Amino acid sequence: MKLLYFDCFSGISGDMTISSLLSHGIDVEKFKEELRGLSLEGYELVFGTAEKNGIAANTFKVVCDDNHHHHRTMKDIEDIINKSSLNEDVKSLSLKIFRNLADAESKIHGLPPDEVHFHEVGAVDSIIDIVGTAILINMISPDKIIFSSLPVGSGFVNSQHGLIPVPAPATAELLKDIPIYDNGIKAELVTPTGAAIARTIADEFGVLPEVEISSIGYGAGFKDFEIPNVLRTVIGTVDAKKIDILKVLETNIDDMSPEYYQYIFDELFKNGALDVYLTPIIMKKQRPANKLSVICTEEKSEILRKIIFKETSTFGIREYTVNRYPLQRDFKTVDTDIGRIRVKVGYMDGELIKSHPESDDVKAIAEKTGLSIQSVLKVLHDYGY
Known part of the structure; x- marks a missing residue:
């Protein structure tokens, strides 16, 4: 490009x-x-x-x-x-x-x-x-x-x-x-x-x-x-396949009950956030607080800013541009003796370098079969993942 x-x-x-x-x-x-x-x-x-x-x-x-x-x-x-x-x-x-x-x-x-x-x-x-x-x-x-x-x-x-x-x-x-x-x-x-x-x-x-x-x-x-x-x-x-240009929205919050964060996370993800996370911080007057960070595309930044203002106690939001370098990613469904498990795989220069099972699938099979989480992961490992 x-x-x-x-x-x-x-x-x-x-x-x-x-x-x-x-x-x-x-x-x-x-x-x-x-x-x-x-x-x-x-x-x-x-x-x-x-x-x-x-x-x-x-x-x-x-x-x-x-x-x-x-x-x-x-x-x-x-x-x-x-x-x-x-x-x-x-x-x-x-x-x-x-x-x-x-x-x-x-x-x-x-x-x-x-x-x-x-x-x-x-x-x-x-x-x-x-x-x-x-x-x-x-x-x-x-x-x-x-x-x-x-x-x-x-x-x-x-x-x-x-x-x-x-x-x-x-x-x-x-x-x-x-x-x-x-x-x-x-x-x-x-x-x-x-x-x-x-x-x-x-x-x-x-x-x-x-x-x-x-x-x-x-x-x-x-x-x-x-x-x-x-x-x-x-x-x-620019190798367009190697880079995503994204926005990060951040705000420090020291006066809101933590019981509402789950709802805020759900609203942000529902409206296009790529990732949402909290970082424990110490603010002025040594107050314990959380830094709310939201990663999103430029197109979604405005609506997500409005959600943060509406649903949190903050009076201000920082915004900056970041470059994200993603691996080439794909999802595979692995048919094992104990059930199907979806696996996220990552490639670099065409070579498979990592994989990660979907945790919901692993938990569902563990509950269904009575096996431990580690036993389900071992079965998946035997299949090359």
């Missing part, structure tokens, strides 16, 4: 995305040729390099004529893209990014999405950034795209409406349900365009999984910070 990973330790913008993705051996002339399909005028593409804290990175900038700055609506953007000679996949992805932007702006300004006037994002340079990103994603053609958590920065930034807080309101709207944090840099690290790109193209947000890296790209921003102002992208191969 071909993976594209966005390591956004210094945020993300449209031009940083373009310059970072171009670092992966992309034919710049072919990229420019694809962009000409937009039939936009009054701009020049400037490609360059920069060094940020000792890291050499590409730069990308769209220089526009003063008389080609427009305030466009979503309808204007759709007309430009639909009338272009871009391929259908690029058109579709470009429009998805713009529609996410329009939805965010409409909520901020209280207007229907089609009536929102794009200011900075409606200018030629932002259109090029978004469509150019769609072109490069189409050229790279990854099977999966993962983003790191996004540092948003802090402070204030100038806009058409005057000074606004960081992250900008539209950016904040776009970043709902996406993991963000403040890395201490007083600047706008995630632009509205960058947020729209991340929201649209990311399959998930999390850490870099086990991957065989084939290419690393760096795209520089134009400001200098105490950390390298670059966007790092990684292309590599």
